[in-house]
Amino acid sequence: MKYKVSLQKCDSYDIKEVDKAIEALLEPLGGMSKFIKKNDKVLIKPNMLSCKEPERAATTHPSVIEAVVKKCFEAGASEVWVGDSPPAIFGRTEDFWNKTGFAKATEAAGGKMLCFEKDEKANIAFKVFGKGITASVIKKVFDADVVISLSKMKTHNLTRITGAVKNHFGFIPGFSKALWHKKFTKVDEFSAFVTELAKSLPVKLHIMDGVEAMDLQGPASGRVKRNNILIASESPVAVDFGFCKVVGLKPETVPIIKYCQRINWGPNSFNDVEFVGTDIEDCLVKGYIVPPAPPVYLIPDFVLEFIRKLIWTGPNLKNNKCVKCGRCKNICPAKAIGITSSGAEFDRTKCISCFCCMEVCPLEAIEMKASPLMAIILKLRNVRNILSRNKKNE
Secondary structure: OEEEEEEEEEOOOOOOHHHHHHHHHHHHHHHHHHHHOOEEEEEEOOOEEEOHHHHHHHEHHHHHHHHHHHHHHHHHOOOOEEOOOOOOOOOHHHHHHHHHHHHHHHHHHHOEEEEEEOOOOEEEEEEOEEEEEEEEEOOOHHHOOOOEEHHHHEEEOOOOOOOOOHHHHHHHOOOOHHHHHHHOOOOHHHHHHHHHHHHHHOOOOOEEEEEEEOOOOOOOOOOOEEEEEEEEOHHHHHHHHHHHHHHHHOOOOOOOHHHHHOOOOOOOHHHHHHEEEEHHHHHHOOOOOOOOOHHHHHHHHHHHHHOOOOOEEEEEOOOOOOOOHHHHHHOOOOEEEEOOOOOOOOOOOOOOOOOOOHHHHOOOOOOEEOOHHHHHHHHHHHHHHHHHHHHHHH
16 A cells, blocks of 8 residues: 655745645645535644744744644535643743743634633544553543644654654643653553554644754754655555655654554655655655664663663753752653752663653753763764764665
């Protein structure tokens, strides 16, 4: 089976250009009218990770939201809601809506903002590695006639990338996300959980905003990287394959995609993907840096117990940036953070390296740190990858 992935170049967030780009992006997939019928009620789920301005590239850009909401109404939708649930809401949800530009964009297009934390909840059941799981998500995802995901092209220190599949994690409200991080502490377990959750939700269309992306230490405090690309598909896995293709990343090295391949959900390789729209060669970008998958996650538990003190990755406080707001402490599922006169302190014996603290820090005062031995391993692997790429290009 071939999965159709539409690519479209977009050189700015000017609303007129984005509107044309979204129209061209969806045309090879049948247009918005393929997904939305007259009087349909639509729920749009962007990425609203943190309370940051659009130019920080931590959230879906408001121009993309505005353009998609407009397309929904043009296709006949009677109502369009836009909402997401960040890992931790401190203060008013409206502050997030305003700072990210979501509220203004949604209102301009005629839509309504939806507070996931206040919406009714619904339980869904699925299995992760054969074990039954019940998770609570917002009920509106099942009440809507059509659900559309607007993910952001970003990296992630745990799962390597934050893509279309992982965007479904936001349907779980607020602090509950941290509890699932605590339950599934290993990257393969967490990836399986996110994937099975995504499979259980009725999302019909997936669009990724990569006009301005984020690389290095994402998903909240990385570097803004202009990739000038929009990606869309009916399959979230296929969108993530498009992400990998554009930035030169092997899909099987992404834990979430690796699990999708294991359960045969979505494409298994690029041979299963049909790229349409802008020619793929015109969409490739250089210099997009993805965090390596820490090899510690591949080590068996009984071995890991002996070497945990030597090989680890975890959060580290940057000098003179912490304002002791306590957000990292409140979100930490492992209760591994304390706030002292010097700022946040991390208990390495409790830390599960989920990096939730990095996601909620308003001043990007937290970075990923590796132990000396781990740093050597990562550098050696990076050298190996560079030599491998150079050999391939010869």
